[in-house]
Every structure is written in structure tokens, then in C-alpha cells.
Amino acid sequence: MDDTEFAAPSHEEVRTDVRALFLGAIRMTLEMLLEEEIRGLVGAGRWQQVAGRKDQRNGSYLRGLLTSMGHLEVAVPRTRASGSAEAVLGRYKRRSEELDEAITSAYVQGVSTRKMGRVTRALMGEEVSRSTVSRVTKSLEQKVEGLRTQPLTQAFPYLYLDATFLDARWARTVQNVSALVAYGVGEDGHRHLLAVTLGGSESMDSWLELLRQLLERGLRGVRLVIADGHAGLAAAARQSRPEARLQRCTVHLTRNVLAKAPWRLRGRLGKETSAVFEAPTLQDARKRLEALQAGLGRQVPEAMECLREGFAPATCFFSFPKAHWKRLRSTNGLERLHGEVKRRIRSVGAFPDRASALRLITAVALEVSGIWADRRYLDMALLTSNPDTAE
Structure with a gap:
């Protein structure tokens, strides 16, 4: 990273x-x-x-x-x-x-x-x-x-899932809702926005419903799901797509690790944690983790426990083509979309109803993702011809 x-x-x-x-x-x-x-x-x-x-x-x-x-x-x-x-x-x-x-x-x-x-x-x-x-x-x-209903006619080997919490106001009340977003990288190598929905919370049931709708529309060929470490999301992904591996977002994991360290050590810890995930091989990543544990890790035991627990799911990307690694290890693309949704929510102030909130979020998502059409995100020929193997 x-x-x-x-x-x-x-x-x-x-x-x-x-x-x-x-x-x-x-x-x-x-x-x-x-x-x-x-x-x-x-x-x-x-x-x-x-x-x-x-x-x-x-x-x-x-x-x-x-x-x-x-x-x-x-x-x-x-x-x-x-x-x-x-x-x-x-x-x-x-x-x-x-x-x-x-x-x-x-x-x-x-x-x-x-x-x-x-x-x-x-x-x-x-x-x-x-x-x-x-x-x-x-x-x-x-x-x-x-x-919501467009048929998915191609396979999507990579599926990205993420959510953000919003304070949406309608009917003179403030309600906490979660905007659930899914996009995939298709066989054509392009990113495609697949689904946007609102949930009462980032629960397993909310994610299962979104994934169920994707399956009904023809979602297939998923080999890797990239998501944060939320338990409900992870459980839903495993239940809905048991054949796919689950990559934990390294950005989310790093934030969790740093949150358990004192301020004075966060800069150094962040760099050394990033170095773990930027290793040239999985074996080297393990060596860097051990070196971190033996050095700075002694001063931040809670942070190291968090990093060790998240290491295995955060390093699934090593099993895929090396040219894809940077794109696979985080949900950073969705983070930007979520940030834009939050800014528009704040500027609007209030919505007439839930449908108008979904309309705005979908409009933002469609506009932000519109630039994806002309840019190939990944060379998917690498995935089928010569995938890398984790060590």
C-alpha cells in the first residue's frame, strides 16, 4: 500500500x-x-x-x-x-x-x-x-x-463491497442509514457499478439481500471479494459466494491498527505496516511482519494483535497476478465515492423521503463511475493465463 x-x-x-x-x-x-x-x-x-x-x-x-x-x-x-x-x-x-x-x-x-x-x-x-x-x-x-435490475451478462472475477453511514433527514427526523455499494471488475477489465442500496445498518441481512439481488441478475465467476473487516459483510460474502476468497481491505485494517497505538508512534507504525503489504511476496510480507513485531511492535501490543489477526485475510491478493495487487488490496475506489455522497448529503440538508435519498446516492454513484467506461482498470488476461501463486 x-x-x-x-x-x-x-x-x-x-x-x-x-x-x-x-x-x-x-x-x-x-x-x-x-x-x-x-x-x-x-x-x-x-x-x-x-x-x-x-x-x-x-x-x-x-x-x-x-x-x-x-x-x-x-x-x-x-x-x-x-x-x-x-x-x-x-x-x-x-x-x-x-x-x-x-x-x-x-x-x-x-x-x-x-x-x-x-x-x-x-x-x-x-x-x-x-x-x-x-x-x-x-x-x-x-x-x-x-x-437495480440490469442483467449481468459477463463474469466479474473481482467484486468490491463497501458501505458508509449517513445521517439522512426526512419526515422531520434524523435517521442513520447505510449506503451499500458494490462494483465489480469484469472480464473486459473495466470497473462496473453493480448496485447501490440503502440499509438500516451494515448488517449481515442487508448485505445478503444485496448479494441475493446480484445473483438473481446473473452475478457469476467471482474469485475474490474485496471488503472491509465488518463482521456482517464478511459473513454475508462467505455465505453468498463460498467459492470466492475474501480480501480484507488493507486501508481499513491499517486504520484499525493505528487507532490502537499512541499518537507519537502512529507515523512510524503506519509506514512499517504499509511496508508489510507492499512486500514483493507473501513470504517477504511474513518476514516484515515478524521484524515489526520484534521491533516497534513491542511498544504497541494491542496494535500488533490487531495486525496479526487481520494479516491472513488482508494478504489474499498475493494469490492473484502481481500487476493486480495494488488494485485488489483495498476498497479505495469506493471510499472516494462514499466521500462524495456524504458531501452531497450535507449540502442538501434534508430529503422528502427515502426514495429521494436513494435517487441522490445513485445519481452521484453513476456520475462518479461514468469515467470508468473509457478506462480499462486491469488486464484480466493475466488472471486466466498466468496467475501468481501465494507462497
Whole structure:
């Protein structure tokens, strides 16, 4: 585990993820309103065959737009006779900062006629119909439902599971909920967000339900589950995927070890603990553990007991291709996602209900994970052709 693996996300990384979320919200809202404008120009909805049609659709083009969150490309629909639906964009450019705030707030809180009224009055001169709001709401709900039900058509040799606790407020009460997230590395070598759900706690039952849903959707080929040391999660993983090995996150384990040491020794202990997991082989890792025990470990017996107990499950990654080790020994990717969810929860303040909280968490997860599509995470050919063997 190197320093970058243990470090918290940088300010720039956080800004990038927040910007991606907000730009997605602005794009979706503007394209929805452009669709309403083109309906008015054409006299019919997409694919509708109606009498009295005024015009015909003629595809669309991408229009660059500078928003308060950065540059954005919006698909602008065209007609054959009337031209493009650009009135909405003209109104948007005159009041972009105010409207960006309203759009993102509506996106986070859940679209309703009342919340969208402020946006659509400014952009279109009138409030959109209830049927329009219903279509937008359905689009948001489909994102949540799509993630929950999408069939898993490829094998996922590596499955990452993690949770974070949130203080969510709705119905004038504060409730402690856990956001459970799963992503996998598929045979294609890419990371895929697989599931996001809310649980009352990070219990075995909550994790079993999430894993049951993944199995129903076709989860297969799991060889390694990467998770923290939570007992309920570990028990659920073993029961649901008994054929897979369970890798304990070395970042979580290191935090637990340091928590049992005095402040004055934590810096040195952290470096020596990291060195154990960065060893070139499992045999060398054992030697480094023994050296730590014989030296600094004498001053921190409770910390060493924690490290020894966690050593075996935290070193399963040695049994897999060496090129994969850094990616397999922690759930650091999910930690960043959880951090972003917590920041958005704090900024929102309160939710109308549980569904709106899930909608936000799913939206954040989808936006943050959107960059994964273009980046291969691991070369999975190494796993099938020449896996390393633990010593």
C-alpha cells in the first residue's frame, strides 16, 4: 500500500466529481426543455403520427454551452422548416448561475411540478405540464431502477463491497442509514457499478439481500471479494459466494491498527505496516511482519494483535497476478465515492423521503463511475493465463 493509496481524495478530485454530477443534471434538464420546445415547433412528440403536424424533425446537433460548472455539450433538436430549438438556450445563457442552482437542487431533491416551476418559467416563459414533469421524474427513476435490475451478462472475477453511514433527514427526523455499494471488475477489465442500496445498518441481512439481488441478475465467476473487516459483510460474502476468497481491505485494517497505538508512534507504525503489504511476496510480507513485531511492535501490543489477526485475510491478493495487487488490496475506489455522497448529503440538508435519498446516492454513484467506461482498470488476461501463486 503506497502513500497515494492511503491518502484521502484531493480537492481537485472532489471538484471534478461534483462538477460531473451537476453538469449531468443541467444537461438532462436543458435537453428535456429543448424537447418540449421542439414539440411545440413540430406539433407532435417524437415518433407520434398526428393530424395537423406543423413540421418534421431533422435530427440534432451538439451545441457547446458555458455553465457555472464548466463547459457542456447539449443535443439540440432541429426541424426541417423551422430550424433549431434554441429559444431555451438563449434564456438559459442570460440567467445561467441562478438556473444552475435551481436545476441541481431539483435534480437532487426529486423533480416535482413546484420545484421545476422556477426553472421552466425562466426558460420557457411558463410552467411545463404535469405530464412533462412526470416524464422527467420517470427518467430519473429509470436510472435507479436500471442499476437495480440490469442483467449481468459477463463474469466479474473481482467484486468490491463497501458501505458508509449517513445521517439522512426526512419526515422531520434524523435517521442513520447505510449506503451499500458494490462494483465489480469484469472480464473486459473495466470497473462496473453493480448496485447501490440503502440499509438500516451494515448488517449481515442487508448485505445478503444485496448479494441475493446480484445473483438473481446473473452475478457469476467471482474469485475474490474485496471488503472491509465488518463482521456482517464478511459473513454475508462467505455465505453468498463460498467459492470466492475474501480480501480484507488493507486501508481499513491499517486504520484499525493505528487507532490502537499512541499518537507519537502512529507515523512510524503506519509506514512499517504499509511496508508489510507492499512486500514483493507473501513470504517477504511474513518476514516484515515478524521484524515489526520484534521491533516497534513491542511498544504497541494491542496494535500488533490487531495486525496479526487481520494479516491472513488482508494478504489474499498475493494469490492473484502481481500487476493486480495494488488494485485488489483495498476498497479505495469506493471510499472516494462514499466521500462524495456524504458531501452531497450535507449540502442538501434534508430529503422528502427515502426514495429521494436513494435517487441522490445513485445519481452521484453513476456520475462518479461514468469515467470508468473509457478506462480499462486491469488486464484480466493475466488472471486466466498466468496467475501468481501465494507462497
